[in-house]
Amino acid sequence: MPVDVAAEILANRPLSPDYNVLSLAAPAIAAAATPGQFVMVKAGGGLDPLLRRPFSVFEILRSGDGTPSGITILSKRIGPSTSLIYNARPGQIAACLGPLGRPFTVVEPPSEAFMVAGGVGLAPFATLAEALRARMVKTTLFYGARRGDELFYLDFFRALGVDLVLTTEDGSAGERGRIVAPLDARLAARTAGAPVMIYACGPEGMLAATAKTAARYSRPCQVSVERIMGCGMGGCYSCVVPMLGDDGTFHHVRSCITGPVLPADQIRWD
Ligand SMILES: Cc1cc2nc3c(=O)[nH]c(=O)nc-3n(C[C@H](O)[C@H](O)[C@H](O)COP(=O)(O)OP(=O)(O)OC[C@H]3O[C@@H](n4cnc5c(N)ncnc54)[C@H](O)[C@@H]3O)c2cc1C
Ligand code: FES
Numbered sequence: 001m002p003v004d005v006a007a008e009i010l011a012n013r014p015l016s017p018d019y020n021v022l023s024l025a026a027p028a029i030a031a032a033a034t035p036g037q038f039v040m041v042k043a044g045g046g047l048d049p050l051l052r053r054p055f056s057v058f059e060i061l062r063s064g065d066g067t068p069s070g071i072t073i074l075s076k077r078i079g080p081s082t083s084l085i086y087n088a089r090p091g092q093i094a095a096c097l098g099p100l101g102r103p104f105t106v107v108e109p110p111s112e113a114f115m116v117a118g119g120v121g122l123a124p125f126a127t128l129a130e131a132l133r134a135r136m137v138k139t140t141l142f143y144g145a146r147r148g149d150e151l152f153y154l155d156f157f158r159a160l161g162v163d164l165v166l167t168t169e170d171g172s173a174g175e176r177g178r179i180v181a182p183l184d185a186r187l188a189a190r191t192a193g194a195p196v197m198i199y200a201c202g203p204e205g206m207l208a209a210t211a212k213t214a215a216r217y218s219r220p221c222q223v224s225v226e227r228i229m230g231c232g233m234g235g236c237y238s239c240v241v242p243m244l245g246d247d248g249t250f251h252h253v254r255s256c257i258t259g260p261v262l263p264a265d266q267i268r269w270d
Helices: 027-032 080-087 125-134 154-159 180-189 204-216
Strands: 003-014 019-025 038-043 053-056 059-062 068-076 093-100 112-118 139-145 163-168 196-201 221-224 240-244 250-254 261-263
Touching: 003 027, 019 080, 019 093, 027 059, 027 068, 027 093, 038 068, 038 080, 053 068, 059 125, 068 080, 112 125, 112 180, 112 204, 125 139, 125 154, 125 196, 139 180, 154 163, 163 180, 180 204, 196 204, 204 221
Parallel strands: 112 139, 112 196, 139 163, 196 221
Antiparallel strands: 003 019, 003 093, 019 068, 038 053, 038 093, 059 068, 221 261, 240 250
C-alpha cells in the first residue's frame, strides 16, 4: 500500500545546472519500494504548481544497521516542479506519496540483463542494478546523454559490477550517436538462444526504437513509460497508453497503475 508522507529533505546534491539528487526521509516508502516504482512528489508548500509530479525511486537510503530510512530522486529541471526540487533546501518538507505503480520483473541467471537509459531515464536503474547484482545476473547499462557531463553515477554502476556502454550526442564521451546503436550491435553479436532481458527508460522515441530492436532480435523488453501524470493512482486518466488487449485490439490503459513498467511488444508506438 502506498503511504503519503511529509518527508523532510535530508540533502540536495546538484549534479549539473539541470540535474540534482534529492534525499528524502521516508522510511515506510523506502522499505516497500521495488525497482521501477515511483513516487508523486511536491517540494514547497505553495499552490503553484498545484499537483505533485511523478519521479522514479532512484536510491534507497539506509541507516547504519541497514534499515531503510529514505529515498532519493534524480531530477532533471524542465519546469516549475523540477525547479522547486532543484532549489529545495535541507530541512524543508516535501509531500511524497508512494511507492506507486508496477515494478520491473527481475530476471534470474542464466538470463543477462541489458538496461537502456536515456538521460534522466537512468533513474529506475540504480535499484534494478542492485536487485540484479543480488541475483548474480550479468548486467550491462547502455546509457546515452546529450553530453559527457550529463552522464552521472558511472562509478556507482561500476561498483555493482555493471558493464557500461556510453553514448553522447556530441561525442564528448563514449560513442557519438544514439544509445540504441550499440544495443543493436551487442544483440547482433549474441547467439540467438542466449537469454537477454532488456529494460528501458527514457524519451518516448528511444523507447520505441528499443522496442523495435528488441523485437528484431526476439528478446523480451520491459519499458518504463513516462506519461504526464496528474494523480499517480488511477483517478484522472491523464497517463493513458495504447496497449494490446487479450481481444487483439488496442485499449488505453492507465500507465500509473498498469505500468509504468509495461511489456514493450504490447504498446502501440506510432
Ligand atoms: C513514472 C514516471 C517517472 C518519472 N521519473 C522521473 C525521474 O526520476 N526524474 C525526472 O526528472 N523526471 C521523471 N519523470 C518526469 C517528471 O515527472 C516530469 O519531468 C515532471 O512532471 C515535470 O514537472 P515540472 O512541473 O517541472 O514541469 P512541467 O511544467 O510539468 O513540464 C514541462 C514541460 O515538459 C512536459 N512534460 C512534463 N512531464 C513530461 C513527461 N513525463 N514526458 C514528456 N514531457 C513531459 C510538459 O508537457 C511541459 O511541456 C517521470 C515521469 C513518470 C511518468
Ligand atoms: S496519473 Fe491519474 S490516472 Fe494515471
